Amino acid sequence: MKAFVLRSYGSPDVLDLTEIDTPVPADDEVLVRVRATSVQPYDWHLMRGEPYIARLMGGGPGLRAPKIRVLGADIAGRVEAVGRKVTEFRPGDEVFGMPKQGGFAEYACVRRDELAPKPGNLSFEQAAAVPLAGITALLALRDAGRIRPGQSVLVNGASGGVGTFAVQLAKAFGARVTAVCGTRNVELVRSLGADEVVDYTERDFTRDGRRHDLLLDIAGSHPWRAYRRVLTPDGTCALVGGPGGRWVRPVGRILSTLATSPFVSQRIVMVDLVRSTGIGRNLVTLTEFIEDGRLTPLIDRRYPFEEIPAAVGYQERGHAPGKVVVTV
Known part of the structure; x- marks a missing residue:
């Protein structure tokens, strides 16, 4: 099969389109003929091997060379074959999932629970466009944030992949949503159902005196002491990520913020999708929202399979509203 293989860390140019063996599904795996995949920060961080501190961590990308050879955390396609223990799926079924790797190829082996x-x-x-970003938003709001109907929720970084899902899901959960984004995306985010949209170039939401029950921080644009002004005394801040950096950011920023949590009344929690379980169950939950019309994936650009390096480069620049997808 054809696949983009990552042999060393670097720019999108290191992604090498080549022929490799089609994977064979293990007993609990499904072989999927990939029809589409998406590109996200998770992919280019692994491609760059950044932040560098992650290379030293267990389960990290690899110290000197990447452990993951075929990137692509999201897939949608048709089942080609199933492992011996798989009874939920059969060849020909249309599926979507989050294997965390393997999507930048014509075929991918995926665990049945993914x-x-x-x-x-x-x-x-x-x-x-749905799995990684959609599940991240779901876990941030439902599990980490413990969202309840009638609460006031602020989404900082509302126009990106996770943010566009978070705005819609927060409304679906019955919250009043304030969304923060840049000027060019104000109307787009408003169309997703946000009750109020703050243009961060015109107003600092941490200084307007308004308080919220839940702050979902995707952008990482302010220090924790500023976010405390935004939250009610028993409010929650759910950290998803933040601006990148070669050495420790956003890891360092997240860890330093979490270190203060024992000394304040507000809750601070980190959303860690990479180590999460129940991916398949969460996809089913998202499907319920999608099929009843409360959740719609927003796609910024579509690329053909042969242009995956260009798609990764565009996503890495950080200006995509919604998701960047690839037709395989």
């Missing part, structure tokens, strides 16, 4: 039936009202490209 897959779910594709929403019937989505194309393969739309479905491939």
Whole structure:
């Protein structure tokens, strides 16, 4: 099969389109003919091997050379074959999932608990835009944030992949949503259902005197002491990420923020999707929101398979509203 192989860390140019063996599914795996994948910060961080401190961590990308050879954390496609213990899926089924690697190829082996039936009202490209970003938003709001109807929720970084899902999900959970984004995306974010949209170039939301029950911080644009002004005394700040850096950011920023949590009344929690479980169950939950019309993936650009390096380069620049998808 054709695949983009990562042999060393570097720019998108290190992604090498080549022929490799088609994987064979293990007993609990499904072989999927990939019809679409998406590109996200997770991919280019692994491609760059950044932040460098992550290379020293267990389960990290690899100290000198990448452990993951084929990137692509999201897939949508058709089942080609199933392992001996798999009974939930059969060849021909349309599925989507989050294997965390392998999507930049014509075929991918996926554990059965990382897959779910594709929403019937989505194309393969739309479905491939959902898994990592959609589950991140779901876990941040439902599990980390413990969102409840009637709460006031602020989404900082509302126009990106995770943010566009978070705005819609927060509304679906019955919250009042304030969304923060840049000027060019104000109307787009408002169209997702946000009750109020703050243009960060015109107003500092940490100094307007308003307080919220839950702050979902995707952008990482302010220090923790500023976020405390935004939260109610028993409010929650859910950290998803933040601006990148070669050495420790956003890891250092997140760890320093969490270190203060024992000394304040507000809750600070970190959303860690990479080590999460129940991917398939969460995809089923997202499908319910998608099929009843409360959640729609927002796609900024579509690329053909042969242009995956260009797609990664565009996503890495950090200006994509919504998701960047690839047709395989």
